[in-house]
Amino acid sequence: ETGVTQTPRHLVMGMTNKKSLKCEQHLGHNAMYWYKQSAKKPLELMFVYNFKEQTENNSVPSRFSPECPNSSHLFLHLHTLQPEDSALYLCASSQGASDLYEQYFGPGTRLTVT
Amino acid sequence: DQQVKQNSPSLSVQEGRISILNCDYTNSMFDYFLWYKKYPAEGPTFLISISSIKDKNEDGRFTVFLNKSAKHLSLHIVPSQPGDSAVYFCAARSTGGGADGLTFGKGTHLIIQP
Numbered sequence: 001e002t003g004v005t006q007t008p009r010h011l012v013m014g015m016t017n018k019k020s021l022k023c024e025q026h027l028g029h030n031a032m033y034w035y036k037q038s039a040k041k042p043l044e045l046m047f048v049y050n051f052k053e054q055t056e057n058n059s060v061p062s063r064f065s066p067e068c069p070n071s072s073h074l075f076l077h078l079h080t081l082q083p084e085d086s087a088l089y090l091c092a093s094s095q096g097a098s099d100l101y102e103q104y105f106g107p108g109t110r111l112t113v114t
Numbered sequence: 115d116q117q118v119k120q121n122s123p124s125l126s127v128q129e130g131r132i133s134i135l136n137c138d139y140t141n142s143m144f145d146y147f148l149w150y151k152k153y154p155a156e157g158p159t160f161l162i163s164i165s166s167i168k169d170k171n172e173d174g175r176f177t178v179f180l181n182k183s184a185k186h187l188s189l190h191i192v193p194s195q196p197g198d199s200a201v202y203f204c205a206a207r208s209t210g211g212g213a214d215g216l217t218f219g220k221g222t223h224l225i226i227q228p
Contacts, residue, residue, distance in 0.1 A: 035215070044218075092157075
């Protein structure tokens with residue numbers, strides 16, 4: 001498999017549930033990102049990991065918890081979410097740090113919080 | 115406050131004509147700009163980029179123009195083809211060091227009419 005994959009593609013969860021989103025990149029990149037796209041809003045950066053270290057947390061509530069066990073995998077752990085957290089969550093990766101290369105995006109996970 | 119603005123939510127262009135998508139930014143620290151294209155149910159894919167040291171970058175049918183003094187960039191597609199119908203996102207970053215996320219606009223839905 002090539003590129004950036006995300007699972008699941010669709011997720012419906014209640015506000016008391018705990019779930020995790022998974023992202024895997026097969027590109028040999030060292031940086032990985034989580035973005036959120038809400039309806040009628042731009043893609044918003046949530047977290048950045050560079051060589052497995054978190055380098056940016058864009059004021060994201062603690063009910064979102066990222067994990068990067070290695071450069072190829074990135075998780076987003078979700079707990080006690082709110083309905084307004086319903087959105088498309090996109091993972092991306094890029095080659096190296098401080099680079100000018102483009103980011104490669106996965107297909108996204110469509111999350112609905114009920 | 116949106117730092118990257120795409121003021122046209124949609125644009126309809128006849129096949130074979132030129133499509134011009136516009137993007138404005140407010141953050142003077144941005145020095146690298148990218149255009150992404152997104153089809154439904156897929157993640158954004160990189161299209162073309164430009165560094166702030168240039169004012170034009172061309173790749174086949176796609177040309178990006180940058181006017182730094184006006185903090186404006188545009189994407190020209192010529193000739194437009196039916197497969198170009200998609201949502202186009204303008205994105206920007208400041209390359210101050212580290213792996214930085216991108217700041218996106220809301221996107222412009224380009225519709226190519228046969």
